[in-house]
Amino acid sequence: MSLLVAPALTALLVAVQPGTAHAADPTLMTNGFYVDPASSAQRWVDANRGDGRAPAIQASIANVPMARWFGNWSGAIGTATGAYTGAAAAAGKLPVLVAYNIPNRDICAGQSGGGAGSAADYRSWIAAFASGIGNRPAVVVLEPDSLGDESCMTPAQISERNALLSDAIAQFATKAPNTWVYLDAGNPGWLSADTMARHLAAAGVSGAHGFSLNVSNYLTTAENTAYGNAVNAALKSTKGFTKPYVIDTSRNGNGSNGAWCNAAGRRIGTPTQWGGGAEMLLWIKAPGESDGNCGVGAGSTAGQFLPEVAYKMIYGY
Template sequence: MRRALPKLSLLLAPALAGLLVAVHPGTAYAADPTTMTGGFYVDPDSSAQQWLNANPGDGRAPAIRSSIADVPTARWFGNWSGTIGTATGSFVGAAAARGKLPILVAYNIPDRDICAGQSGGGAGSGAAYASWIAAFADGIGNRPAVVVLEPDSLGDESCMTQTQISERNALLRNAIAQFNAKARNTWVYLDAGNPAWLSAETMAEHLAAAGVRGAHGFSLNVSNVYPTAQNTAYGDAVNAVLGAAKGFTKPYVIDTSRNGNGSDGTWCNPAGRRIGTPTRAGGGAEMLLWIKAPGESDGNCGTGTGSTAGQFLPQVAYNLVYGY
């Protein structure tokens, strides 16, 4: 995802100061959630499954069911999610009842997608976001979970003022601290864009400034299509910089949901892409995860012309199964 200049700068309300908590300077507190569960959670209410429920006789249904709906995939949470603590609590609780590990994406940072705008929006203020993310973490509680924190938030800095960058970094540091305090069995991965967006040196600096030291790790390739090997090389390069300049390294995860055919240089609903390695531990990274749900549009672009970001497009999903 690539991201027009902001209409207004982010202003951290004075009330935000009371909502921020200090980030521990070392590693995250979480126990290993993979040892507390028996595999990853398949969302029974995913967009693909909802389409299948409504279209059981469609000729594309068997392929979409077996190749997409039955694969553990993240659920994204934002300002569409209603009461956020209830929403995250319900999702994580359902996974815990089955002994499975859920994958969640927090996607509500103010001025979200500030450069490209296909997925624009987010919380209306810094204070609103601080309250939202605290409730997000509180809803998870001590149950095991994986959280990808704010895709694109660090890659977007080229479209922001220095004041906005500082404010965003404060919000991300606070978000990490909220999870460390309230969701102690959650692994949080701060998003680090993709290999073609920023240099490893620049991304390492952005990650450090946003508090990745306090997170479990960082995420790569979210909603993009770069091949796994290119992402592992980039993740290792980011860690080399972090180790040399900051004295620590971090595990990372890669979104493999649509990278089976690699990249043709475009990110927004590109044609001819294919689903990648299903969600699993290892595979060159700490985990390969389906973070972007295959078939959900990136926006009004490419093979999704006429759609909105997040809308499930069955033909796009079907094409991804076969690489059309």
């Protein structure tokens, strides 16, 4: 399938099939991916035009379509998601959003801790997130880290999290019918494919469009493709279905060195595109944004844009 659908053909599909299967496919309603005009890389370039690193960061990072993350820093969440998807729709492009506000977020690693204060708060937040998108086309990556490590969680916390994720998927299905939701499934270095398949099933992936892999990590596209296929094999054998998956390729250009937190010497990967071994290859974690106070980002906080890290990531050193 190509994202480059002729406008006339799209209009015909809309006219002939209002509210039918086509309407649930956001790629048929758009022509390519949306470039965030206010990404952290773009904001840094705009403020530092005289910096010698700015041209490379503009060309190789800021100009690439990537996800915008939404959490408890986003203000009125329905207003925020509505404005972002509205701008993308006006441009005829497909936006990628990340919902990152689950209670006890990043509970085991702690670098990106936080999230909604309670289950009730999260239910309200995610409902407003979906309502803000409405009928506009979008892709949503749902709660990175949420299923990758349950080792420090109690059974009650796990049960609550699964219920919240299942509810979130249902909210998108009813309130944002032209959104493809990918429930995050960690990466190949975290859990076995069989274990992840069990986690996904328990969290309601059957109701989502698919699952996402390698968010904020560095493992190669080939490693993730093998893992995604193995997860699907496990889902097929135990639950009778498979799901499309997407891979975060923003920082996997030369693979992993075994570290996950601001690893040195990593390189940007294949730019956002349709296909490439998965349903989509997406830049979900923005290159140059810190993973936390660790590695080559020592002294920074998670999400802070580090121009020197970004610049080195372009060239792989």
